[in-house]
Amino acid sequence: MDCNPRSLLFILHLLMTCVIPAFPIIYPPNEVNLLDSKASQGELGWISYPSHGWEEISGVDEHYTPIRTFQVCNVMEYSQNNWLRTNWIPRRSAQKIYVELKFTLRDCNSIPLVLGTCKETFNLLYLETEDDEGSHFREHQFLKIDTIAADESFTQTDLGDRILKLNTEVREVGPMSKKGFYLAFQDVGACVALVSVRVYFKKCPYTVRNLASFPDTVPMDSQSLVEVKGSCVNHSKEEEPPRMYCSTEGEWLVPIGKCLCNPGYEERSSTCQTCRAGFYKSTLGNMECSKCPPHSFSHHEGSLHCSCEKNYFRAEGDPASMACTRPPSSPRNVISSINETSVILDWSWPEDSGGRKDITFTVLCKRCRGVVANGNNSGTQRCEPCRSNVRFLPRATGLHNTTVTVADLLAHTNYTFEIEAQNGVSLSAPKMRQYAAVTITTNQAAPSPVTVIRKEKTSRNSVSLTWQEPERPNGIILDYEIKYYEKEEQETSYTILRARGCNVTLNGLKPNTAYLLQIRARTAAGYGASSPSFQFETSPDSFSISSESSQVVLIAISSAVAIILLTVLLYVLIGRFCCRSKSKHPDEKRLHFGNGHLRLPGIRTYVDPHTYEDPSQAVHEFAKELDASCIAIDKVVGAGEFGEVCSGRLKLPSKKEICVAIKTLKGGYTDKQRRDFLAEASIMGQFDHPNIIRLEGVVTRSKPVMIVTEYMENGSLDSFLRKHDAQFTGIQLVGMLRGIASGMKYLSDMGYVHRDLAARNILVNSNLVCKVSDFGLSRVLEDDPEAAYTTRGGKIPIRWTAPEAIAYRKFTSASDAWSYGIVLWEVMSYGERPYWEMSNQDVIKAVDEGYRLPPPMDCPATLYQLMLDCWQKERNNRPKFEQIVSILDKLIRNPGSLKITANTTSRPANLLLDRSSAEVPSMGNMGDWMDAMRTLPCKEAFSGVSYSSCDTLAKTSTEDLKKVGVTVVGPQKKIVSSLKALDSHTKNGPVPV
Numbered sequence: 001m002d003c004n005p006r007s008l009l010f011i012l013h014l015l016m017t018c019v020i021p022a023f024p025i026i027y028p029p030n031e032v033n034l035l036d037s038k039a040s041q042g043e044l045g046w047i048s049y050p051s052h053g054w055e056e057i058s059g060v061d062e063h064y065t066p067i068r069t070f071q072v073c074n075v076m077e078y079s080q081n082n083w084l085r086t087n088w089i090p091r092r093s094a095q096k097i098y099v100e101l102k103f104t105l106r107d108c109n110s111i112p113l114v115l116g117t118c119k120e121t122f123n124l125l126y127l128e129t130e131d132d133e134g135s136h137f138r139e140h141q142f143l144k145i146d147t148i149a150a151d152e153s154f155t156q157t158d159l160g161d162r163i164l165k166l167n168t169e170v171r172e173v174g175p176m177s178k179k180g181f182y183l184a185f186q187d188v189g190a191c192v193a194l195v196s197v198r199v200y201f202k203k204c205p206y207t208v209r210n211l212a213s214f215p216d217t218v219p220m221d222s223q224s225l226v227e228v229k230g231s232c233v234n235h236s237k238e239e240e241p242p243r244m245y246c247s248t249e250g251e252w253l254v255p256i257g258k259c260l261c262n263p264g265y266e267e268r269s270s271t272c273q274t275c276r277a278g279f280y281k282s283t284l285g286n287m288e289c290s291k292c293p294p295h296s297f298s299h300h301e302g303s304l305h306c307s308c309e310k311n312y313f314r315a316e317g318d319p320a321s322m323a324c325t326r327p328p329s330s331p332r333n334v335i336s337s338i339n340e341t342s343v344i345l346d347w348s349w350p351e352d353s354g355g356r357k358d359i360t361f362t363v364l365c366k367r368c369r370g371v372v373a374n375g376n377n378s379g380t381q382r383c384e385p386c387r388s389n390v391r392f393l394p395r396a397t398g399l400h401n402t403t404v405t406v407a408d409l410l411a412h413t414n415y416t417f418e419i420e421a422q423n424g425v426s427l428s429a430p431k432m433r434q435y436a437a438v439t440i441t442t443n444q445a446a447p448s449p450v451t452v453i454r455k456e457k458t459s460r461n462s463v464s465l466t467w468q469e470p471e472r473p474n475g476i477i478l479d480y481e482i483k484y485y486e487k488e489e490q491e492t493s494y495t496i497l498r499a500r501g502c503n504v505t506l507n508g509l510k511p512n513t514a515y516l517l518q519i520r521a522r523t524a525a526g527y528g529a530s531s532p533s534f535q536f537e538t539s540p541d542s543f544s545i546s547s548e549s550s551q552v553v554l555i556a557i558s559s560a561v562a563i564i565l566l567t568v569l570l571y572v573l574i575g576r577f578c579c580r581s582k583s584k585h586p587d588e589k590r591l592h593f594g595n596g597h598l599r600l601p602g603i604r605t606y607v608d609p610h611t612y613e614d615p616s617q618a619v620h621e622f623a624k625e626l627d628a629s630c631i632a633i634d635k636v637v638g639a640g641e642f643g644e645v646c647s648g649r650l651k652l653p654s655k656k657e658i659c660v661a662i663k664t665l666k667g668g669y670t671d672k673q674r675r676d677f678l679a680e681a682s683i684m685g686q687f688d689h690p691n692i693i694r695l696e697g698v699v700t701r702s703k704p705v706m707i708v709t710e711y712m713e714n715g716s717l718d719s720f721l722r723k724h725d726a727q728f729t730g731i732q733l734v735g736m737l738r739g740i741a742s743g744m745k746y747l748s749d750m751g752y753v754h755r756d757l758a759a760r761n762i763l764v765n766s767n768l769v770c771k772v773s774d775f776g777l778s779r780v781l782e783d784d785p786e787a788a789y790t791t792r793g794g795k796i797p798i799r800w801t802a803p804e805a806i807a808y809r810k811f812t813s814a815s816d817a818w819s820y821g822i823v824l825w826e827v828m829s830y831g832e833r834p835y836w837e838m839s840n841q842d843v844i845k846a847v848d849e850g851y852r853l854p855p856p857m858d859c860p861a862t863l864y865q866l867m868l869d870c871w872q873k874e875r876n877n878r879p880k881f882e883q884i885v886s887i888l889d890k891l892i893r894n895p896g897s898l899k900i901t902a903n904t905t906s907r908p909a910n911l912l913l914d915r916s917s918a919e920v921p922s923m924g925n926m927g928d929w930m931d932a933m934r935t936l937p938c939k940e941a942f943s944g945v946s947y948s949s950c951d952t953l954a955k956t957s958t959e960d961l962k963k964v965g966v967t968v969v970g971p972q973k974k975i976v977s978s979l980k981a982l983d984s985h986t987k988n989g990p991v992p993v
């Protein structure tokens with residue numbers, strides 16, 4: 001090998017170019033260079049002393065980028081002291097400096113014929129100064145950092161070649177305090193190539209953690225960490241002050257605290273970015289923006305919340321994440337059950353809750369005067385808010401249940417109730433609020449009891465009393481009944497007096513005796529409840545009345561005589577007047593019509609239009625003549641006996657147009673037909689009750705002759721129920737039944753016997769209010785397709801009619817009650833045909849033998865019991881309509897009682913009668929009923945027939961059954977098929993009899 005130092009340097013240089021890394025150097029981000037010899041492409045201009053020592057050489061790296069290096073290799077000479085000093089390096093903010101040297105160093109053994117003292121190290125030194133001192137250079141001022149030796153100077157390869165290795169050494173210097181410094185490399189006789197010198201300090205680089213930015217930070221030289229406060233990135237807020245520590249190694253440590261993105265912004269790549277359109281963020285935090293909830297939108301970026309679509313709202317306190325909502329639709333199917341002066345309103349939940357759960361109901365009560373037009377509650381009415389003493393139970397507003405009881409209304413008064421469903425946004429949308437209205441007319445009600453009685457004067461034989469009118473008279477008080485008796489005798493004998501005013505003097509009393517007295521008021525609706533017992537004592541025998549008192553007594557007696565005389569006179573006058581009017585109207589008949597009950601004076605009674613010599617007089621007495629031009633016919637809705645039934649509109653002058661039903665009398669009628677047709681109007685016109693179809697008027701003066709009634713939107717009850725099979729709640733069905741019973745009570749109170757009460761003759765309006773219709777006398781039955789001729793020649797709807805009415809035409813309100821029982825069965829079975837396909841003859845026979853219809857499916861036990869009560873053979877044992885109304889009212893008030901069904905429980909407790917002797921079977925369905933039909937008569941019948949095997953049973957035919965007395969077709973078929981089934985089940989065993 002050539003030992004010339006020059007060639008040696010050349011080799012070094014070659015080697016050097018080989019060992020430079022073949023890729024661009026990327027320094028760690030936390031290192032800041034103060035000097036990088038490789039970055040300089042021109043002469044570095046470092047000072048070399050003496051001049052033949054360190055030599056600056058230009059070369060290229062593997063990318064042919066020029067680099068500057070320094071070499072020294074004076075190993076052939078003695079006493080080497082070669083210095084190489086860098087330019088002045090400003091310290092900047094650094095306290096601790098790192099010096100990275102890359103160099104190659106030849107091992108002295110590899111150099112043959114070394115003359116001098118070959119070294120394998122060189123020294124690294126530094127000098128701090130405040131200024132650049134230029135070329136001024138003094139060796140002794142430099143402080144030594146370290147002696148640098150090669151880690152791996154030479155390595156022997158397998159082939160015996162020597163390869164120069166590049167050494168990298170890093171030394172730390174510091175803390176430094178002056179503005180700048182020089183580095184120096186002292187060679188004392190080594191063969192060194194200084195390939196690169198890099199001087200740097202470390203910093204913690206700018207970073208963003210937890211949405212807080214931390215600036216470039218230069219660590220301290222000491223071991224302690226530098227605490228750095230972060231600042232929140234744009235659009236964020238400090239939750240807890242963000243902090244981090246910068247270590248001496250330029251590393252960030254221990255992040256504490258954080259920032260949160262503002263509302264409308266979400267965190268994306270360590271920044272807070274606006275929410276996109278269609279999204280929102282309403283709170284501070286690093287959660288993502290949320291999609292707008294249903295029925296809301298955000299058209300802009302950075303939305304804090306989404307706006308509601310048109311007609312949708314947010315209630316105060318609704319979270320931004322909740323869908324926008326709207327007011328609920330109106331309550332549905334309002335049913336009113338009137339009980340004298342109170343009404344139970346019952347309705348269904350609105351179809352649309354508006355998307356909210358906070359629904360409550362508010363009931364507004366209005367007292368209305370004027371015409372109530374029809375089920376739609378339109379018509380000319382003047383309404384005012386109800387008096388404040390009307391009571392709502394539980395209350396009128398904020399109701400959570402779909403029922404309310406309104407009490408203390410006035411008797412015989414029209415009221416409209418507006419029921420509104422409200423939710424949390426109803427107040428925001430007053431125009432969208434909807435309510436369901438129901439109009440009712442209260443019934444007559446007896447007066448409330450007299451509560452205040454005062455004793456004015458007492459003597460040995462008499463006492464004078466006064467009292468206050470009842471708090472709620474519910475009508476005009478006709479008189480008071482005063483009942484009194486000796487306390488000792490305990491009501492075994494008592495005296496009754498009547499008084500028109502609020503005072504009475506009782507005479508003829510025993511001296512020194514205690515009496516008890518009760519007073520009750522009477523109106524057209526009857527007697528009210530009695531007052532609590534009032535006790536008084538007469539004066540003792542020895543008691544003598546003062547002269548003043550005797551004067552008063554004298555005055556009282558003379559006044560009484562005068563009053564009696566006046567009363568007698570009035571009575572005679574009124575009597576005469578009445579007699580005259582009686583000759584016009586057959587009032588005698590009115591008093592005794594119907595059940596043979598004596599009608600009470602003061603209560604209106606029904607007048608049979610046939611008692612009028614000229615029936616058209618009756619029509620004009622009870623029905624208003626309408627001008628045909630006020631009526632517009634829309635369409636045909638049904639067919640009646642005398643012509644079509646149409647729907648249409650009636651517009652009377654200065655009244656609101658209302659919907660009406662129009663019955664027409666078809667052309668070519670006889671006089672009798674016309675009379676019979678109009679008889680219905682004469683009857684209907686006498687009634688005024690919310691559950692009786694109301695007559696608007698008649699057209700008799702032009703053709704066609706028409707009867708105009710209120711329009712019932714849902715038509716007849718039987719078809720309505722069949723159309724809505726199983727769609728009503730128990731309480732709704734009971735509400736309908738209650739209406740029918742209330743209408744029937746009114747008719748029976750009026751002395752009118754319907755004779756054809758059946759679901760087909762009940763009409764239903766849009767509020768599910770049921771009204772009794774189809775009035776007439778014999779003609780009704782002619783009209784009814786269900787009516788059949790009986791053996792006695794009359795035409796009767798067999799399945800609906802009580803046995804005594806079929807057998808000997810004994811039609812009474814009690815036979816109407818039987819029919820009501822059948823209607824009850826029809827309603828509870830949703831329009832099923834009573835006795836199914838059995839023939840009329842079979843029905844008559846079965847009923848006569850004691851069989852009754854089975855309970856309809858899921859029929860509440862109480863209702864089935866009521867049916868059975870209505871079907872009592874003994875008509876006096878059947879409930880009166882008043883009792884039926886009261887039973888149904890109790891059920892409505894206690895709907896829980898409807899849950900016990902007749903099919904699942906034993907017989908319910910008797911509601912009306914002692915029925916211990918009743919033998920009516922109770923069965924779950926038609927099959928059970930038929931089974932019972934089979935068992936009861938057949939058990940006895942079969943006892944006379946001998947059969948012992950399955951074969952005999954299987955062969956039992958309808959004929960055989962007829963022989964043993966089972967003549968009803970339904971049961972016969974059922975028995976035969978049951979026996980056949982039984983046979984197949986018990987082929988190999990004995991048959992239970």
Ligand code: AMP
Pocket residue numbers: 637638639640641645661693709710711712713715716760763773774
């Ligand atoms: P009628 O002759 O009374 O039995 O009536 C025959 C049919 O006409 C009934 O079954 C109903 O469908 C219809 N109808 C009678 N009156 C009315 C009314 N007031 N409103 C609506 N439909 C009625």
